[in-house]
Amino acid sequence: MSGSVVPMRVLESDSIESVKLRIQSYKGFVVRNQKLVCGGRELSRSNSLVKDYGVGDGNVVHLVVRVADIQVINVKTSCGKEFTFHVEKNHDVGYVKRQLAKGKKGLVDIDEQEVLFKGQQLEDWRLINDICKNNSDAVIHLSVRKSAKIRAKPVEKNFELSIVAPQANDSKKDDVADRQLRNEGHGIEYYGVVPKEGLNRSIWLEPVIVNPKATIPSVVLDLINSTYDGLLKGNNPIRSSEGTGGAYFMMDASGGKYLSVFKPMDEEPKAVNNPRGLPLSEDGEGLKKGTTVGEGALREVAAYLLDHPKGGRRSISGEDMGFSGVPPTFLARCLHKGFNHPDSVKEKIGSLQMFVENDGSCEDMGPGAFPVDEVHKISVLDIRMANADRHSGNILVSKGKDGNVVLIPIDHGYCLPTSFEDCTFDWLYWPQARKPFNPETVSYIKSLDAEEDIALLNFYGWNLPLECARTFRISTMLLKKGVEKGFTPFIIGNIMCRENINKKSVIEEIVEEAEDLVLPGCSEAAFMEAVSQVMDRRLDLIA
């Protein structure tokens, strides 16, 4: 994605996996860190062939590479103390200074720290990645005004900072102006209202509220509040090096903890300000069939709103976790210079999702350790939402209170498509998918009501387009009927996914058959009745 074009000979009969392997051997990017996009479509099925995706002579295939985010920094003080901390490569110099200022490093006042590279002062916004890049033997000097000096040199993959005689200075300035701003300018107290004169309008965060009657769960309000505090404290959004769109980690006020992830609509893949340089969509279609560029954020929020808790609908506090564990997500409006603004700095609308501490994603480990019910809860969500992007990198692995493995589904921007063509579920090939649902899951599935859910989305301001609503009705119907028949997630998921890119799935055949049965212009209810009949017949053949 750096903009350079590298010619490469491939056969029509080469698989996508083998193309990625060759990129790996030429360029060193391991296969699982590569994403290929051609003609606006992600070449996501590794066993499909180059010709299946219609890639021909002279076509440009875009390569998006995920790079390791973490850099380990070893800090040595002049009195011989050593400590290590992890820094995201996308962290900026300001972040490193704040870490150093956290008490034990003795550099309490960040205003007194100066970071120098090749004799020039580095501004706080400079990224660690940019400084280390192309300078494997770079030495960064951090000096504390008046007396101290710090040197950094690379140690294998890490780099080392040595701090020379810093003087501790406990006089932390009380940032009065900042506190005033926080008291008066809290975004969420002024939903959609022009803020008071004098507020800090270079930084802003508030929920987007379409229907004033729709209550925002308090867990979401708290998340927005604390994220806003973090921004006002000068903790800039940090762009993730993973993913095809702009995804920004937002920090708390102390600058030591991630609170949320903001994904602006205009930075989605194929959208106008995509930071990865993916070409603009010509027809408005997203990277996956049946999705729309710029609607990823709505789908992210829909996945959270529709992820009802086990006991019923979500309470006003919103603290009760949904059945599938989608982290709290809401539409937010955010103004900050740290996002991708190729032109002028403008307010962005996007999804703000709670950051979940994790030990990596399912991509980093084999599925053996995942509890059956955890896999099943993800399968229920993906089948309901006809998720077209459930690769294992989009399931985070975390630990519950009792130490059990908990799976956290993220990245729902390609849910609720208008067609089933690109539905893919990595969990389909995990052994847990072949186990039957437990009674609790069965009763949860039985409680689902697609019409109620569509009305809920409408209430929160998203009037689901007719074709998306149809997909949702059909997938909910399939899930419910499948469960009635005692089907496993594997059987139901298999009905929904194509075996290969050119062979229609069973659900697609069901839809086509139902379309043939009804008269043009018939009501949606009549069409759904036809789908139900055809589905019953097809499921009987599978049972």
Ligand SMILES: Nc1ncnc2c1ncn2[C@@H]1O[C@H](COP(=O)(O)OP(=O)(O)OP(=O)(O)O)[C@@H](O)[C@H]1O
């Ligand atoms: N709620 C979350 N908690 C913790 N980390 C998260 C969360 N959401 C996203 N991330 C991290 O940010 C990275 C990028 O996010 P995400 O995958 O949603 O972006 P994307 O651009 O939509 O990716 P993709 O190319 O897979 O569609 C993820 O790989 C994950 O590491």
